[in-house]
Amino acid sequence: MISTRTVGILLFNDVEVLDFAGPFEVFSLAESDKGHKHFNVITIAEQQAPIYARNGLTVIPDYSFANQPNINILVIPGGYGAEKVEINNPVVTDWIISQVKLTELTLSVCTGALLLAKAGLLAGKSATTHWMDLENLASYPNIEVIANTRFVDASDKTTNLVTSAGISAGIHASLYCVEKLIDSQTMQTTARRMEFDIS
Template sequence: MKVIACLIYPGVMSLDVTGPMQVFASANVELVRQGLAPLYELQLLGETSGPVATSAGLKLHADASWLSTDCATLDTVLLPGGSSDAEQCANTALLTWLRGAEPQVRRLGSVCSGALMLASAGLLDGLIATTHWDDVEALQGFANVQVQGDRLHTYDPSDKDGHSHIFTSAGVTAGIDLALALIEADLGRPLALAVARRLVLFLRRSGGQTQFSPHLARCNGPTSRLTELLEWIALNLSEDLSLEALAQRSHMTPRTLYRVFFAELKITPARHIERVRLEAARAMIQGGQLSLQSVARLCGYGHAENLRRSFQKVLGVSPQGYAQRFGQ
């Protein structure tokens, strides 16, 4: 039996815990259906044993304290995120335990903002890592971590494009994607696919987490030099938005406008326009009232093929695929 331990603490996100653990439990069910013995033993570990209130107010029961657990008995440890992750990042006892557990367990991974705790323990130094899109900026504050914000998870049993020992996953349901990948590595693709079918999931979702995040969340707080121009851009996406045309409208030289954009928004004018056009197209597609050609024309792409290329480049999914997932 491989012991899968998930750490829990006050304010933990319930789905970060129950989502992956249910996937492992379902793998056991599939094994039994095939006449095989179950592989996984599931444990919840808290700072103390007993009930632990989640961020939803529901209570999970810690089977034992991680402080008194022999790490050598654990195969895989998962560290979920939650509303009190800042407190856990400063929990010296937890960080010390994680450092001690790391060389003893086969796999150590995080779900959502749990990556911040691994980073606080110094366990992500030099590694590729991801986290919930809203916590990517915080994770980037750890200079030695190679942050890839659009990854669903960084687990890779081959260690070619991720890591097999220490790994991270994006927000909430990405923990389920991670658990399926771990099961596939342990038991093979057919078993993992059977679990995915049973739970009505994709074995591998197309694209990354960018397609779920509000793409313009960080484009706020511009100075008065850009406020009027940014408002005009958002309302005139089908107009000429070249650097020269925008510079003329804002009464700056192209070079000055470029510098102001980068100083205030940390991106280039072209990148900002790409984001605004994409966000507008996403909203129109979600509304479900316009054809893709109309969306492309109104958002300044010109043709539906240009819209498709932008979606594939940034979101990793086609406009049609996005409409199927999120459209009305």
Template sequence: MQIAILLYEGVTALDAIGPYETLSRLPDARPVFVADRPGLVRNEKGSLGLFADAALGDVPTPDLIVVPGAPDTSGPRESAAVRDWLRAADATSTWTTSVCTGSLILAEAGLLTGRRATTHWHELDVLASYGVQATGDRVVTDGKYVTAAGVSSGIDMGLTLAGRIGGDRVAQSIQLLIEYDPQPPYDAGSPQKAPADIVAELRPAA
């Protein structure tokens, strides 16, 4: 099973690495990082490099597509090469997925129109503007499309898919191997739980 994980300048690293750490442990998984051209891609801070093994055209028919997000997705959203690759790859993929604002990239390519999907809570209104049924759920499955909310939810999305593909026992084994047992010191991981003043401070200006 070939798993194509899209990279681009300014990507949020955990959006890509969370699904990689879960899905790459599936039996027969063949993950490959793809970008406009092979080579080093810098994350949103510019301080971390991820390496794209292949160009988009080198991976035309992956079984599973992962589109990570970023604080600014205008680059990949405005890229004809990315849009064309996503549309063509999606035509034959078994699963098409995203993490965080990666769903905006899928939406720009026209792949989520009329579907239920999620994204980072900052961008739910933007996602809805594409004709998507935007929801704040952590992981949303609509047919073969699986979208995850903000950053860390990509791990949940990966485990959800691992269960669908390999079965519960395989997914549970992966969860145990990566010791994914969240016990955060704070309960402020969503706008519904975080203190109101912090939510107001971090909410984008209208």
């Protein structure tokens, strides 16, 4: 019997839409050749109230920090809300720290990397983010910032950690995570279904 991992996607006001919707689509579509879903994808916010994403999209999170189930993979999207608002919210950064300790893999998209940096989770690691925010990421101590790349896998013996560049790069990074966690065939099948060019 194939086990199903739970993917928890963090939401907050002014989150970039494709930052969370891209990974949502990738992990939701990944399945075995017999149709078994490899991932159950849920959304989590500090409060279980409507989230107002960038450019007016309203999203209702599945869970709050208070009632969420255990998750295996954490996805931290970016956007204005990450870099300007939640970066100053210790409730969110403390939650991220607690989840990273428990999860099998953490993926940040775009400026979601800044939340990881603020939480001290990128110290001593390599990472990337949206090209417009590379200098911002580099302002945090002891991070090797990688430019001109779609994603960076900074996993080590204690933590599986992947950061991606901006917006659509989160789809590419999510597919990479599917390959890392499942296998190459599943990743390729998912990419083909989405008509996403992984070359």
